[in-house]
Amino acid sequence: MSKIVVVGANHAGTACINTMLDNYGSENEIVVFDQNSNISFLGCGMALWIGKQIDGAEGLFYSDKEKLEAKGATVHMNAPVLSIDYDKKEVTALVDGKEHVETYEKLIFATGSTPIIPPIKGAEIVEGNREFKATLENLQFVKLYQNAEEVIEKLQDKSKHIERVAVVGGGYIGVELAEAFERLGKEVILVDIVDTVLNGYYDKDFTQMMAKNLEDHNIRLALGQTVQAVEGDGKVERLVTDKETFDVDMVVLAVGFRPNTELGAGKIELFRNGAFLVDKKQETSIPGVFAIGDCATIYDNARQETSYIALASNAVRSGIVGAHNACGHELEGIGVQGSNGISIYGLHMVSTGLTLEKAKAAGYNAVETGFNDLQKPEFIKHDNHEVALKIVYDKDTRIVLGAQMVSRDISISMGIHMFSLAIQEQVTIDKLALMDLFFLPHFNKPYNYITMAALSAE
Numbered sequence: 001m002s003k004i005v006v007v008g009a010n011h012a013g014t015a016c017i018n019t020m021l022d023n024y025g026s027e028n029e030i031v032v033f034d035q036n037s038n039i040s041f042l043g044c045g046m047a048l049w050i051g052k053q054i055d056g057a058e059g060l061f062y063s064d065k066e067k068l069e070a071k072g073a074t075v076h077m078n079a080p081v082l083s084i085d086y087d088k089k090e091v092t093a094l095v096d097g098k099e100h101v102e103t104y105e106k107l108i109f110a111t112g113s114t115p116i117i118p119p120i121k122g123a124e125i126v127e128g129n130r131e132f133k134a135t136l137e138n139l140q141f142v143k144l145y146q147n148a149e150e151v152i153e154k155l156q157d158k159s160k161h162i163e164r165v166a167v168v169g170g171g172y173i174g175v176e177l178a179e180a181f182e183r184l185g186k187e188v189i190l191v192d193i194v195d196t197v198l199n200g201y202y203d204k205d206f207t208q209m210m211a212k213n214l215e216d217h218n219i220r221l222a223l224g225q226t227v228q229a230v231e232g233d234g235k236v237e238r239l240v241t242d243k244e245t246f247d248v249d250m251v252v253l254a255v256g257f258r259p260n261t262e263l264g265a266g267k268i269e270l271f272r273n274g275a276f277l278v279d280k281k282q283e284t285s286i287p288g289v290f291a292i293g294d295c296a297t298i299y300d301n302a303r304q305e306t307s308y309i310a311l312a313s314n315a316v317r318s319g320i321v322g323a324h325n326a327c328g329h330e331l332e333g334i335g336v337q338g339s340n341g342i343s344i345y346g347l348h349m350v351s352t353g354l355t356l357e358k359a360k361a362a363g364y365n366a367v368e369t370g371f372n373d374l375q376k377p378e379f380i381k382h383d384n385h386e387v388a389l390k391i392v393y394d395k396d397t398r399i400v401l402g403a404q405m406v407s408r409d410i411s412i413s414m415g416i417h418m419f420s421l422a423i424q425e426q427v428t429i430d431k432l433a434l435m436d437l438f439f440l441p442h443f444n445k446p447y448n449y450i451t452m453a454a455l456s457a458e
Contacts, residue, residue, distance in 0.1 A: 005104035009034040012293025013110030015319030021071040024327040030073040035080035041145040051180030113257035113294035122230035137235035138250040162249040169254035170197035195224040280332040282322035292322040299335035302353040350416040353402030371453035385409040398428035
């Protein structure tokens with residue numbers, strides 16, 4: 001029987017552990033170490049919880065220590081790994097306050113990512129604190145269940161008088177949190193160094209739709225501003241940028257995450273951003289040592305190269321691939337397109353692959369085609385919304401590189417999956433133009449916006 005040690009048990013780790021136990025449990029001893037007190041927290045639902053769009057956090061967990069142990073794993077929670085001896089194949093962790101040494105034959109890193117702490121005066125964390133606790137009261141980070149719980153408790157504590165909240169970072173998490181705080185009746189300022197929200201996920205003509213959506217709901221956008229300091233006497237009182245000073249009661253930092261790879265420092269080959277560099281089997285530069293999820297690279301089918309795309313969906317897929325290979329059953333990942341989506345005040349946006357800007361930066365002779373139309377025929381008077389579609393493709397090869405969609409019709413989330421497959425299989429824009437799409441007025445129009453956009457291509 002082979003012993004496999006897994007370090008980390010959130011999305012990638014849980015998917016990996018379950019795959020090994022379900023398929024090869026009788027052949028392997030699975031030992032898990034996680035520094036947190038809980039596993040499988042769906043951070044993507046954090047804003048829904050904070051904004052009271054769901055009843056509580058219970059549904060944001062889909063696994064736990066007991067479920068994994070019932071299948072046969074040994075799971076150590078609140079057990080940070082202190083060091084790893086790759087020559088002796090030993091993991092040293094802190095278990096119940098004491099150093100514990102575990103040998104292994106195969107090792108899997110599922111250590112995820114940690115919040116980026118920007119170089120902002122006053123935005124420091126308590127040294128050695130694993131829950132990203134800030135030195136200034138009401139300066140918040142968002143990553144763990146505990147982080148969201150702390151934010152909610154402070155908002156509910158009337159003695160703290162939190163009425164004005166600044167969110168730093170206009171990516172998915174920042175935009176979702178801005179909506180959540182506004183839904184609670186707070187005055188919200190969303191700050192970002194670039195001049196638009198959702199930068200990198202969509203081209204600017206699409207991000208402007210979301211910016212207007214936020215402003216229409218009384219969220220103040222402070223874009224193109226660099227945060228210089230968070231000030232206050234023991235607690236947050238002001239946020240200072242290079243252009244303005246905002247009086248606020250809470251600052252939430254949501255400027256992104258970096259891969260957590262410190263345990264492999266100097267031993268395992270890293271990607272340019274510090275992630276573990278892995279092959280399509282999720283194996284690192286050390287044979288028998290695998291890395292999955294946000295701590296590892298992944299193959300980007302749009303760019304046709306190794307990249308870093310930190311998404312829960314990618315974490316789960318890489319966990320499944322890593323599990324099979326760690327157990328000696330060869331399986332290669334097929335790559336990803338970075339498919340993603342967001343829904344804010346009923347405005348739904350989805351994208352996959354490369355934006356036009358990113359495609360050009362990657363060296364493609366990229367152009368775009370698009371089409372705007374109602375989802376259904378005009379005689380359908382209810383639940384019939386406009387859809388905006390953009391397709392990015394390479395003018396030389398005609399291969400589809402990316403797509404973006406926005407609508408108040410939530411069904412567009414299914415449409416982007418087709419474009420994801422098209423990118424994966426290197427489908428040309430010309431094939432999309434003649435694709436077989438059914439028509440029924442309950443669903444769509446006879447001249448579908450997908451084919452119309454493709455037919456409009458140069």
